[in-house]
Amino acid sequence: MKASNTQLALAVAAALASTSAFAQSDTEQLQQQLDALQKEVDSLKTSSGFNLEFGGRVQLDYNYFDGAYNADNDGAGGSDFFPRRIRTYVESEHGNWDHKLLLEFSEGSAEIVLARVRYAFDNGLKVKAGKIREDMSLNALTSSKHINTIERSTLANTFSPFFRWGISAYQYFKDSGLRYAVGVYKNDAFGASGHDENDKLTLAVTGRLTWSSAAPGDVIHLGAWHSYRDMGGNDLSARFARGEVRETNVRLVDYAVGGETAALNSMSQSGLEFAYQANAFTLEAEYASRYLDTVDSSNELDGERFDGFHVSASYFLGGEQRRYKAGSALFVQPKGIKDAWELVARVSQMNASSKQQGTDVTTYTLGTSYYLSSDIKFMGNLIYSDVDGAGAFTLVGDEDSGMGISARMQYLF
Numbered sequence: 118m119k120a121s122n123t124q125l126a127l128a129v130a131a132a133l134a135s136t137s138a139f140a141q142s143d144t145e146q147l148q149q150q151l152d153a154l155q156k157e158v159d160s161l162k163t164s165s166g167f168n169l170e171f172g173g174r175v176q177l178d179y180n181y182f183d184g185a186y187n188a189d190n191d192g193a194g195g196s197d198f199f200p201r202r203i204r205t206y207v208e209s210e211h212g213n214w215d216h217k218l219l220l221e222f223s224e225g226s227a228e229i230v231l232a233r234v235r236y237a238f239d240n241g242l243k244v245k246a247g248k249i250r251e252d253m254s255l256n257a258l259t260s261s262k263h264i265n266t267i268e269r270s271t272l273a274n275t276f277s278p279f280f281r282w283g284i285s286a287y288q289y290f291k292d293s294g295l296r297y298a299v300g301v302y303k304n305d306a307f308g309a310s311g312h313d314e315n316d317k318l319t320l321a322v323t324g325r326l327t328w329s330s331a332a333p334g335d336v337i338h339l340g341a342w343h344s345y346r347d348m349g350g351n352d353l354s355a356r357f358a359r360g361e362v363r364e365t366n367v368r369l370v371d372y373a374v375g376g377e378t379a380a381l382n383s384m385s386q387s388g389l390e391f392a393y394q395a396n397a398f399t400l401e402a403e404y405a406s407r408y409l410d411t412v413d414s415s416n417e418l419d420g421e422r423f424d425g426f427h428v429s430a431s432y433f434l435g436g437e438q439r440r441y442k443a444g445s446a447l448f449v450q451p452k453g454i455k456d457a458w459e460l461v462a463r464v465s466q467m468n469a470s471s472k473q474q475g476t477d478v479t480t481y482t483l484g485t486s487y488y489l490s491s492d493i494k495f496m497g498n499l500i501y502s503d504v505d506g507a508g509a510f511t512l513v514g515d516e517d518s519g520m521g522i523s524a525r526m527q528y529l530f
Contacts, residue, residue, distance in 0.1 A: 173205035174262050175528045178363060184519030185504045186365040192516040197364045201525065202261060204230065213237045231280055246284040252298035252325040253277055253342040255390045255403060255447060256427065263449045266361075266484050267498045267523045270427035270465045271370055274358040276386050276405045278306030281321070289444045294331070296446050299324040304346045307384065313349030321346040327390070327446040334397075336441045340390030348381035350412050357423075357469050360502045361480050362521035367513060369478045370467045372423060375508025376474025379419075380412040392448070394441065397433040399448065402426070418471060427465035429482075434458040450491070459486045470506030477506040496525040 178201040187195040200223070208217035219231035233247035250258065256270050257277035268274075285300025304321040305311030313319055327340035355378050360369035373379075388405035406424035413419070431439070435458065437451040451457070463482040469475045484498040500521035504513050513519075 168210040169207070170209070171205070171207050173203075173530055175203050175530075176201040176261070177526045178267065179524045180362055180364050180521065181523075182362050182365050182519060182521040185369060185502060185513040185516045186360065186362055186367055186519035186521055188367045188513035188516040188519075190366070192519075195366065199364060201363065206231075213239075240288075241290070242286060242288045244284070244286045248280050248282050249285060249300070249302075250280050251278055251283075251302060251321070251323045251344070252285065252287065252300060253323055253344055253386075254388055254405065255338070255340060255392060255401060256429075258445070258447045260449070262527065262529055265431045265459055265461045265486060266429070266463060266482055267496050267525050268359075268361045268363060270403070270429070270463065271358040271361060271467045271478065271480060272388075272403055272405055272425045272427045272465060274361075275370060275423075275425060275467055275469075276388065276407065278302075278304075278321070281306060283321075285323075289446075291443070294329045294443070296327045296329070296443070297324070298326075304348070307346070307348075308354035308378075309346070309348045309351045311349075313347070317349075319347040319349040325446075329441070329443050329446060331441045331443045334394065334438045336392065336394035336399075338390065338392035338441070338446065340446060342388050342390075344386045346384045346386070348384055350380055350382065352378040352380050353384065353409065354378075358467060358478075360478055360519070360521075361465070361482060361500050362502075362519075362523060365519075365521070369502055369504055369512070369519070370469050370476060371508065371512055372469040372471070372475040373508075374474060374476060375511040376471075379409060379416055381409055382412055383410045384408065385410075394439065394448075396438055397436045399431045399439050400429070401448075402428045417473065421471050423467070423469050423475075425465065425467035427463060429461060429463035431459055431461040434460065450488070453491055454488045455490050457488045459488070461485070468506075470508065472507060474508045475506050476504055476509050476512055479503045479505075492529040494525075494527040496523075496527070498523040 179198045181196045183194040184192045203222045206219040216234045221228045221230045231248055233245045233249045235245035237243045254273050254277050257273035281302040283300050283302030287298035289296040300323050302321045303311050304319045323344040325342035330337045355371050355373035356368040357370040385408040391402045393400045404426045406422055409418055409421045411419040437457050439448045441448055461484045466479045468477045470477050480502040482498055482500050486496045488494050503518050
């Protein structure tokens with residue numbers, strides 16, 4: 118028997134009422150879950166055991182250079198405008214653990230600059246692994262956003278491999294002012310591929326020991342470091358450094374020019390550091406040397422030693438002071454700096470010549486920085502370099518000196 122229209126209408130109405138009741142119940146339950154999730158997220162954000170931070174830097178540079186820097190064009194004036202660094206990072210903390218990932222971007226590509234995981238023991242010992250900075254050279258360890266010249270010294274660019282895959286441990290003892298760091302890294306720097314001819318991994322072992330007496334505006338820093346590097350029979354890269362001006366067509370510090378590169382079993386590097394700060398004035402000095410062990414013991418470069426130094430002085434006109442971070446044994450810019458001028462002067466030298474080949478380069482830099490704020494900085498440098506050594510004429514001809522002008526706008530976010 119067929120249901121009447123009235124019965125059918127009542128059935129449909131009952132079904133719709135039941136569905137509406139269930140939908141309302143589900144919506145209320147879903148809202149309760151969302152409210153609980155929001156409370157959990159807010160709790161994580163404010164928890165002392167969890168922290169997440171994003172940031173980065175943009176550095177836009179202009180360079181003008183002539184003479185030896187542009188020797189391939191008869192020393193004529195050359196120039197360029199380019200992004201020196203565009204980097205972004207993310208870091209987090211959870212209890213005794215923390216991590217940081219730093220990426221650098223260029224046109225069409227991205228590079229992992231740093232990728233580390235770190236654990237801090239209760240006694241102050243810290244252990245980190247990943248792609249990390251090798252602990253050597255005060256100038257090389259100073260972050261590019263905190264350096265007071267546009268480019269680091271020739272010494273830093275020659276001796277430091279900067280970031281490499283490895284593991285390291287370090288510890289600072291506040292009572293004595295001592296700090297040590299030691300690490301083992303994959304050696305794929307300075308021409309090494311990271312493997313020898315049998316495809317065996319080649320390693321570098323690097324250690325740094327520092328002592329400091331540090332109070333605000335009154336710092337004495339002493340340091341020494343050493344690095345032994347298995348080169349695996351690879352050739353040492355010919356060009357050590359540019360001469361403190363970026364994007365030039367000639368790299369002035371070249372140990373092989375006028376001769377040839379050398380295949381190495383190993384390479385040893387050592388350095389000494391000194392820094393002194395008195396209120397607005399900061400003085401830094403470093404010396405480092407490199408010793409070659411060639412595959413062919415009859416090679417003229419076997420046992421060769423290349424060395425270099427730099428001395429720099431900076432001064433804040435308004436009395437601001439660079440901050441010394443004793444736990445890392447390095448300087449950073451003043452905290453909360455605003456509307457401030459800094460003056461800097463530096464002399465650096467790298468001897469990369471032997472009897473038959475190579476160059477010796479001495480570079481003088483005068484510079485100033487204007488800090489609009491702690492996030493925005495404008496920099497200008499005047500650079501002059503002299504080039505000498507057995508291979509100098511082969512590299513630069515009659516252009517045995519060069520002048521450079523560099524400018525930078527830096528924005529931190």
